Amino acid sequence: MMRASGLPLATWLAFFGLMRRYHRYEVVNLAPLLRPGAKLIVGYHGRPLAVDLCMLTVTLHEHLGYLPHGVAHGAFDRIPGMRAVADGLGFVTGDDPRLAQAVARGEHVVLQPGGTREGCRSFRHRYRVDWGERLGYLRLAVRYRLPIVPVGGSGMDDAFVGLNDGYALGRRLGMPARLPLWLGLGATGVWPLSLPFPVKMTQWVGEPMTRHLEPGFDANDRASMLAAHREVAGAVQALLDKARASDPGKAAAA
Template structure:
């Protein structure tokens, strides 16, 4: 069984290298896996596992969503950083595409830790898989430790309010929560705004069956023209803005904190506006 598992992992890794294009293996070999004094990642991240597991997502990235990158060099090559993005599409393919972009296409590559909701670890098998791929529950303490270790964190301040919004409200940002700004001020980490264009059209939500969502303990149960989790092949455009740096205390008054949060939200909105104006069609 172990030999079979090793063979499958090796084949998946080869698929990642193939889909990533020339130089992918050499770029990925540059990554140093995060580890504590005992030589392991305290959150369960396994770089070798992640490179294999990302193969199907890399296929989606290259062949299905045909992702186009804009401004990826705005993401620092090293050091702590917060990537702050809009969120949409019913299922978090937007997070996956951002992570694949920075792992497979950026040179040198960056491992990005996406923050997940507290209910995700309650899902059988999914929680272990996501942990081994580097995802973490978005508690302040987890974020502080990762930023102190100079890692990159992907944050969606809209949360599920953005992910599950109805199609008629596409590309209308929900109000950003202030938690990411407190972390940035506390750690001195720059904020890179990210605008994702395309995810809104992958699974248009016609309505949300809230009673069924409550029964299943889900944040939402959207009804879409597609059969979730199968998205439509909308073309993705990922826009990375210039890093924003803020100074001040994480305990400053709410008005000042909200002003800074609004500045980041405006930067994401501007990326979305530009991306929507530049794209020629939803699907090509």
């Protein structure tokens, strides 16, 4: 896997650098991600895009000198031109052999287990982890011996007001590449033609989790995997709750 470079990287850094200012973005407890060694950053998927995690990658690029490797939606492989963008950003769309190269270099990988199902919900479902029994991220962490760093925060579900369950509607209408069909309102109209509301976003980073790396852990035992999965999901939910509790305005709006 090549590192991010060229126009895609420059565009990414410029755009999400501006978004950091727009959303007055800050990170609480960045230290675990600055320690040596590759880690799997596992986060909540805000709506409709994981903008907070994108901004986190810009912050990490400034500190570490590389853009963490995102595991992106499968549509990147199916929509013309998007594969080149993903390659330019150092992103993959699954358990790609190039991941081993990135891990060997000690570089972080970023993943949102909830995907568009979590990110494209209505305003009725906010700041609640919804991963079901999606264990792919955990298998990835076991295979590459990656500690899992949970992240959550506040603000990411306030940038747009979701009007429907985009994941369910997309599946019902047979959208290509399993894309969601989500309707949301922002500061200047309807997404994706609208600016987000200029809410403050704060990212909270947890301590690395290593239950899945302990001697005797059996990745082929579903009960063990589900127990570890619930622990990670619970850690992300706790960070979401803690971040919102620290912000009186968002806590009151819950």
